Amino acid sequence: NAGVTQTPKFRILKIGQSMTLQCTQDMNHNYMYWYRQDPGMGLKLIYYSVGAGITDKGEVPNGYNVSRSTTEDFPLRLELAAPSQTSVYFCASSYTEGGRGRGNTIYFGEGSWLTVV
Amino acid sequence: KNQVEQSPQSLIILEGKNCTLQCNYTVSPFSNLRWYKQDTGRGPVSLTIMTFSENTKSNGRYTATLDADTKQSSLHITASQLSDSASYICVVTFDRGSTLGRLYFGRGTQLTVWP
Numbered sequence: 001n002a003g004v005t006q007t008p009k010f011r012i013l014k015i016g017q018s019m020t021l022q023c024t025q026d027m028n029h030n031y032m033y034w035y036r037q038d039p040g041m042g043l044k045l046i047y048y049s050v051g052a053g054i055t056d057k058g059e060v061p062n063g064y065n066v067s068r069s070t071t072e073d074f075p076l077r078l079e080l081a082a083p084s085q086t087s088v089y090f091c092a093s094s095y096t097e098g099g100r101g102r103g104n105t106i107y108f109g110e111g112s113w114l115t116v117v
Numbered sequence: 118k119n120q121v122e123q124s125p126q127s128l129i130i131l132e133g134k135n136c137t138l139q140c141n142y143t144v145s146p147f148s149n150l151r152w153y154k155q156d157t158g159r160g161p162v163s164l165t166i167m168t169f170s171e172n173t174k175s176n177g178r179y180t181a182t183l184d185a186d187t188k189q190s191s192l193h194i195t196a197s198q199l200s201d202s203a204s205y206i207c208v209v210t211f212d213r214g215s216t217l218g219r220l221y222f223g224r225g226t227q228l229t230v231w232p
Binding site for chain 2: 002029032040041042043044045090092104105106107108111
C-alpha cells in the first residue's frame with residue numbers, strides 16, 4: 001500500500017530559486033494537507049485542501065502556493081526560496097475533515113528535507 | 118491561547134522497562150486527542166485516537182489515557198523495545214464547528230531505548 005508519497009526526499013536550494021514538492025495519495029481521500037516541521041517544534045499547517053479545485057491557507061502560508069487539480073495530487077510550490085524555509089515538509093491526507101471524529105486517521109508522507117542556502 | 122505541551126522533552130530507558138509520556142493541553146473546545154510515533158527520518162504514524170468521551174485506548178504495548186477535565190493525556194509504553202526509540206507526538210483537535218478542525222501539535226518527546 002503506497003499511502004501518501006512525497007518527492008523529493010532531500011533537496012538543497014539556493015536563495016531565490018523555486019521548486020515544487022510533489023505529493024500524491026492513493027486512498028481517494030478528499031482532504032490533503034501540507035505541514036512543515038522545524039527542529040524541536042510542532043508541525044505547522046501551511047495549506048490544506050478539502051477536495052479537487054479547493055485550497056485554503058493554514059497557519060504559515062507565506063512564501064508557498066498549492067494547487068489541487070485532482071483528488072490524488074497536492075503539490076506545494078516554493079517561490080523565491082528563503083533560508084527561513086529550511087525545514088522538513090510533510091504532506092498528509094484524510095478521508096474526512098481533518099481532526100474530526102474518532103476514526104478519522106490522518107496519514108502522513110515520509111517527509112521532504114529542504115535546505116535553502 | 119491554545120497550546121499542547123509535552124513532557125519530558127527527552128527520555129532514556131532500558132529495554133524491557135515501562136515508561137509514561139505526558140501531554141497537557143489548553144485547546145478548547147476540544148474534539149479529539151491523538152498520539153503519533155515518528156521514527157527518525159520518517160513521517161508520523163498514528164498510534165491512538167480518543168474523543169473527549171473516551172478515557173483510555175490501547176494499541177498493543179501502547180496505552181493512552183485522557184482526562185478531559187484536567188486536560189491531560191498520557192501515553193504508557195509497556196515492556197519497551199529498541200524499536201520504540203522515536204519521537205512521540207501529542208496532537209489535539211480544536212473543534213471550530215463547521216470549519217476545518219484545527220490540529221495543534223506538541224513538540225514531541227524523544228524516547229531512546231537502550232539495550
